[in-house]
Amino acid sequence: MSTLTRPAGAATDAPVRRTFPRRTGRRGAYKGLLFLLPFLIGFLLTYVVPIGYAFSQSLHEKKSSGIGFGPTKTVYAGLANFSAILSDSTFWTGVLRTLLFGAAQITVMLGISLLLALLLDGVAARAVRFFRAGLLIPYVIPGVVSTLIWLFLYSPTASPIVDLADRAGTSVTFFGGLNTYLSLGNLLTWQGIGFNMILISASLQALPRELYEAARLDGAKEWRIAWSIKVPNITGILVLTGMFSLIGRLQLFTEPLFLRYVAPESISTDFTPMLEIFDRAFKTGDYQYAAAESLVLAVVTGILAFVFYRVTNRKMS
Amino acid sequence: MSAVSSGGGVRPTRRAVALTTGLLIVFLLYSLAPTWFLLVASTKNQTDLYSTFGLWFSADHLADNFRAIWDYHDGVFGRWILNSVLYSTIGAAGSTLISLAAGYGLAKYDFRGRGALFGVIVGASLLPSTLLAFPLYLVFADIHLTNTVWAVLIPYFINPFGVYLGKVYADSSVPAELMEAARIDGASETRIFLSVALRLMRTGGITIFMLDFVNIWNNFFLPLFMLNGERSFPVTLGLFSWVQQAQTSRDMNTLVLTGSLLSIIPLAVFMFALQKYWRSGILMGSLK
Numbered sequence: 001m002s003t004l005t006r007p008a009g010a011a012t013d014a015p016v017r018r019t020f021p022r023r024t025g026r027r028g029a030y031k032g033l034l035f036l037l038p039f040l041i042g043f044l045l046t047y048v049v050p051i052g053y054a055f056s057q058s059l060h061e062k063k064s065s066g067i068g069f070g071p072t073k074t075v076y077a078g079l080a081n082f083s084a085i086l087s088d089s090t091f092w093t094g095v096l097r098t099l100l101f102g103a104a105q106i107t108v109m110l111g112i113s114l115l116l117a118l119l120l121d122g123v124a125a126r127a128v129r130f131f132r133a134g135l136l137i138p139y140v141i142p143g144v145v146s147t148l149i150w151l152f153l154y155s156p157t158a159s160p161i162v163d164l165a166d167r168a169g170t171s172v173t174f175f176g177g178l179n180t181y182l183s184l185g186n187l188l189t190w191q192g193i194g195f196n197m198i199l200i201s202a203s204l205q206a207l208p209r210e211l212y213e214a215a216r217l218d219g220a221k222e223w224r225i226a227w228s229i230k231v232p233n234i235t236g237i238l239v240l241t242g243m244f245s246l247i248g249r250l251q252l253f254t255e256p257l258f259l260r261y262v263a264p265e266s267i268s269t270d271f272t273p274m275l276e277i278f279d280r281a282f283k284t285g286d287y288q289y290a291a292a293e294s295l296v297l298a299v300v301t302g303i304l305a306f307v308f309y310r311v312t313n314r315k316m317s
Numbered sequence: 318m319s320a321v322s323s324g325g326g327v328r329p330t331r332r333a334v335a336l337t338t339g340l341l342i343v344f345l346l347y348s349l350a351p352t353w354f355l356l357v358a359s360t361k362n363q364t365d366l367y368s369t370f371g372l373w374f375s376a377d378h379l380a381d382n383f384r385a386i387w388d389y390h391d392g393v394f395g396r397w398i399l400n401s402v403l404y405s406t407i408g409a410a411g412s413t414l415i416s417l418a419a420g421y422g423l424a425k426y427d428f429r430g431r432g433a434l435f436g437v438i439v440g441a442s443l444l445p446s447t448l449l450a451f452p453l454y455l456v457f458a459d460i461h462l463t464n465t466v467w468a469v470l471i472p473y474f475i476n477p478f479g480v481y482l483g484k485v486y487a488d489s490s491v492p493a494e495l496m497e498a499a500r501i502d503g504a505s506e507t508r509i510f511l512s513v514a515l516r517l518m519r520t521g522g523i524t525i526f527m528l529d530f531v532n533i534w535n536n537f538f539l540p541l542f543m544l545n546g547e548r549s550f551p552v553t554l555g556l557f558s559w560v561q562q563a564q565t566s567r568d569m570n571t572l573v574l575t576g577s578l579l580s581i582i583p584l585a586v587f588m589f590a591l592q593k594y595w596r597s598g599i600l601m602g603s604l605k
């Protein structure tokens with residue numbers, strides 16, 4: 001944080017430059033900070049202060065002064081909230097749930113995206129444009145809307161899937177036990193495959209042709225070339241994408257929040273850490289604990305990002 | 318090996334082509350069917366929504382649904398769309414300018430602590446914005462900014478990833494010699510930025526604007542924390558409020574569906590208009 005406040009302070013001194021107008025190098029340097037000034041002020045207000053404030057809040061707790069309806073006051077509580085979180089099994093279950101679920105869902109999603117990208121690599125150019133446009137439609141649809149669509153597709157009364165299953169003489173349920181995860185996973189996969197396909201396509205196209213031209217001349221089959229040459233060469237980007245997606249999954253919120261409306265008994269208010277924080281803050285009104293949970297989640301995210309960064313760096317080099 | 322004996326050489330066999338196309342079509346249908354469902358469902362009334370097959374039309378009630386949306390709370394839906402357009406346009410424009418200026422400052426001027434500052438910015442860009450929403454809410458509630466447009470606009474303005482992109486673009490598209498030449502001509506540093514550098518960084522600027530616009534349009538989390546009054550909602554939050562009401566009154570469902578369809582249109586138009594920048598935008602966005 002100190003690295004931030006220093007340049008911001010230096011930048012406010014910028015008008016003083018008139019005292020040494022001849023030293024162009026220095027003047028340039030201060031001007032540079034002037035360009036950063038709007039961002040730095042905003043950064044202070046939207047990153048540094050909120051994190052600091054959340055930290056100070058998290059060191060407090062509410063105590064009601066009477067029984068029941070007496071006014072509550074906020075008192076200093078030290079690290080009590082943090083030690084409570086460390087042994088809060090619902091919070092950690094949520095963290096573990098999002099990570100395990102995310103790992104499985106992301107693997108499937110990237111697998112499909114990879115398959116699609118490889119398939120597109122093998123069809124005529126005009127067809128590529130057609131398929132790519134169609135497969136990208138879910139990406140264009142806002143996350144809230146695609147969640148709403150699937151909300152209806154999963155609803156027992158309005159869903160054409162249920163309708164079709166009925167006609168076929170079977171029945172489908174979308175929630176309860178493993179089905180909850182499959183339904184949520186399907187929604188996230190539907191949203192993500194087009195985008196990731198484009199990403200993988202781009203790295204496939206960046207591969208030098210000589211890499212597989214020889215194999216092709218030798219008569220190797222396309223699927224063989226794909227599996228033994230193309231895929232191993234883009235594993236790096238796949239791992240990287242997967243890891244960053246996993247960090248995103250840790251913040252999973254909107255989709256389960258909406259799905260709760262059709263399946264409140266399958267998706268609890270503490271289903272993911274962010275749902276738990278939201279519930280704690282705005283339903284229970286325990287800002288202090290919610291602030292502490294936000295910070296702990298930020299630290300978990302940071303650790304994950306750091307570990308992934310180290311792992312991928314080693315892989316790349 | 319058999320490809321050679323079949324005489325095709327490097328050409329894929331007919332069966333392979335059929336399999337490839339078949340698989341692609343399956344996933345194409347998977348991608349399109351839910352959108353098709355939305356399209357069909359928006360034309361139905363409440364009864365047909367539950368009693369007719371979801372993937373095909375029945376009696377057309379699209380106009381009725383539009384009217385129902387328009388009549389709801391004095392056309393508040395139109396207000397939501399307008400809010401989304403305003404938040405996205407102003408938020409993305411502000412963030413693009415701030416990011417380009419900051420990126421340019423980082424790329425072109427050598428000051429003490431520059432490396433450390435850049436490190437902090439890259440680190441912050443990795444922090445998911447959802448994580449910050451609650452701490453932001455605490456601060457903004459304390460200074461009585463929640464429930465105002467500033468509660469969403471100010472956080473939208475500050476985008477560390479945009480600064481990172483701004484630096485990348487400034488590094489690659491603004492030559493130092495050109496800046497030096499302008500300096501010799503007597504142009505001030507601000508002038509150089511405004512009339513030389515900004516023009517050179519235009520493509521980068523449009524890409525940042527586009528990514529920001531789409532992100533803000535789709536954002537649900539921050540408005541959910543910050544905004545309380547129905548008339549200040551962006552369309553994502555408005556639709557959510559309808560979903561909540563649909564729990565108690567079922568006829569909200571047609572509103573939810575038709576409203577969802579309507580809410581896609583402005584974004585689709587925007588993306589179509591900027592399709593030239595789209596591919597590079599996706600690849601840039603994925604760096605995050």
